[in-house]
Amino acid sequence: MQAHAELTRRPLDLISESSAIEKIEMRTIRLPLNEPFETSFGSIDSRLIFLVSVEANGLIGWGEVVAAEEPRYSYETVGTAWHVIRDYLSPAILTRPLTGLLDLSTRFASVRGHNMAKAGLELAYVDLLAQSTGQSLSQLIGGTRFSIPVGVSLGIQPTLPSLLERIERYLSLGYRRIKLKIKPGWDIDVVRVARTRYPKILLSVDANCAYTIADKEHLRALDDLELLMIEQPLSNDDLIDHATLQSSLKTPICLDESITSPARAKQALDIGSCQIINIKIGRVGGYSQALTIHDLCYERNIPVWCGGMLESGIGRAHNIALASLPGFSLPGDISASSRYFARDVIVPEVTVDADGLVNVPQAPGLGFEMDLDYIKSKTVSVDSVLAKDIKL
Numbered sequence: 001m002q003a004h005a006e007l008t009r010r011p012l013d014l015i016s017e018s019s020a021i022e023k024i025e026m027r028t029i030r031l032p033l034n035e036p037f038e039t040s041f042g043s044i045d046s047r048l049i050f051l052v053s054v055e056a057n058g059l060i061g062w063g064e065v066v067a068a069e070e071p072r073y074s075y076e077t078v079g080t081a082w083h084v085i086r087d088y089l090s091p092a093i094l095t096r097p098l099t100g101l102l103d104l105s106t107r108f109a110s111v112r113g114h115n116m117a118k119a120g121l122e123l124a125y126v127d128l129l130a131q132s133t134g135q136s137l138s139q140l141i142g143g144t145r146f147s148i149p150v151g152v153s154l155g156i157q158p159t160l161p162s163l164l165e166r167i168e169r170y171l172s173l174g175y176r177r178i179k180l181k182i183k184p185g186w187d188i189d190v191v192r193v194a195r196t197r198y199p200k201i202l203l204s205v206d207a208n209c210a211y212t213i214a215d216k217e218h219l220r221a222l223d224d225l226e227l228l229m230i231e232q233p234l235s236n237d238d239l240i241d242h243a244t245l246q247s248s249l250k251t252p253i254c255l256d257e258s259i260t261s262p263a264r265a266k267q268a269l270d271i272g273s274c275q276i277i278n279i280k281i282g283r284v285g286g287y288s289q290a291l292t293i294h295d296l297c298y299e300r301n302i303p304v305w306c307g308g309m310l311e312s313g314i315g316r317a318h319n320i321a322l323a324s325l326p327g328f329s330l331p332g333d334i335s336a337s338s339r340y341f342a343r344d345v346i347v348p349e350v351t352v353d354a355d356g357l358v359n360v361p362q363a364p365g366l367g368f369e370m371d372l373d374y375i376k377s378k379t380v381s382v383d384s385v386l387a388k389d390i391k392l
């Protein structure tokens with residue numbers, strides 16, 4: 001494979017601007033999903049969305065904590081993130097003015113783990129930085145694409161016809177890649193039927209850790225189905241067994257849950273645990289870490305793509321910016337707002353065009369307006385931390 005052009009992205013320490021944050025607001029809202037979403041760890045029919053905003057000099061930046069209500073995909077929950085943001089992360093950034101992204105990362109480093117909590121607050125700060133420097137999020141982080149190709153992640157369905165109907169629907173809407181959630185009992189046969197029906201499409205599967213290395217021969221049955229990748233087949237904390245599995249497959253393994261930091265990404269690539277990485281800002285603890293993983297993969301010609309967590313439009317807007325970086329060469333799980341919710345919290349909502357592309361906004365900040373009335377009407381709880389109450 002030919003090497004990429006040299007990366008011209010701005011180093012992180014240049015993403016700077018002094019800001020004295022006056023207020024951090026934490027809010028949960030409940031949004032019903034258009035249809036239940038089932039994975040190997042269960043089914044949900046609504047999303048408790050955790051929004052964070054930061055205020056400075058009359059500007060408000062918005063972020064989203066992608067943790068779920070229950071500790072299944074990750075040990076973090078909305079409840080743990082609420083605690084960590086209110087009691088540890090907010091005080092760390094309210095005590096004295098922040099000088100940039102690197103300063104924020106350094107202050108958060110003394111809290112172990114809780115990546116989704118850190119990322120949610122960091123996203124709000126990055127939106128604030130973008131607004132105060134008059135740049136779009138994409139420009140601020142060094143994005144190079146004006147539109148991004150996207151796919152859809154299809155949950156486990158009650159029946160095979162219901163899955164086939166959804167594949168047909170999303171292909172006809174233009175989506176560039178179909179990802180099927182799999183688990184023992186909903187895997188080889190289902191994927192073979194989908195592949196036989198659609199011999200040419202970009203098709204991938206995501207097991208969300210549902211197998212062990214003892215299932216190696218079973219998983220090898222996927223290897224002749226021309227899949228783009230097999231996402232996270234084994235345990236969330238494993239790299240070694242994934243390397244063993246990868247060496248017996250021609251289909252690339254893509255890691256999601258296992259990649260929680262740039263160091264883990266490097267280890268996975270060094271020992272051959274995967275050939276593709278799914279980057280989620282929340283899982284890796286923020287833009288800083290996501291950009292570092294992107295750069296590492298770019299250097300090594302490892303394709304990356306932007307994963308999703310059934311975010312509201314606020315998290316999705318950040319994902320769109322991330323996916324505009326040059327290394328994001330595969331379609332992301334960044335579907336249209338209408339794929340998830342009857343109504344989104346941003347205006348306009350995110351749309352996917354007939355070629356399966358999402359536009360990268362160029363206006364300063366997120367590039368979307370907040371639908372504050374709708375956000376208020378869906379609010380479950382709200383709390384805030386003020387700088388004046390923190391300062392000694």
Ligand code: OSB
Nearest residue numbers: 073153208307308309310311333
């Ligand atoms: O494993 O990628 C995953 C949703 C919630 C938690 C984990 C995952 C997912 C998805 C949906 O696959 C992606 C999306 O469309 O937001």
Ligand code: MG
Nearest residue numbers: 206231232256
């Ligand atoms: Mg996944």
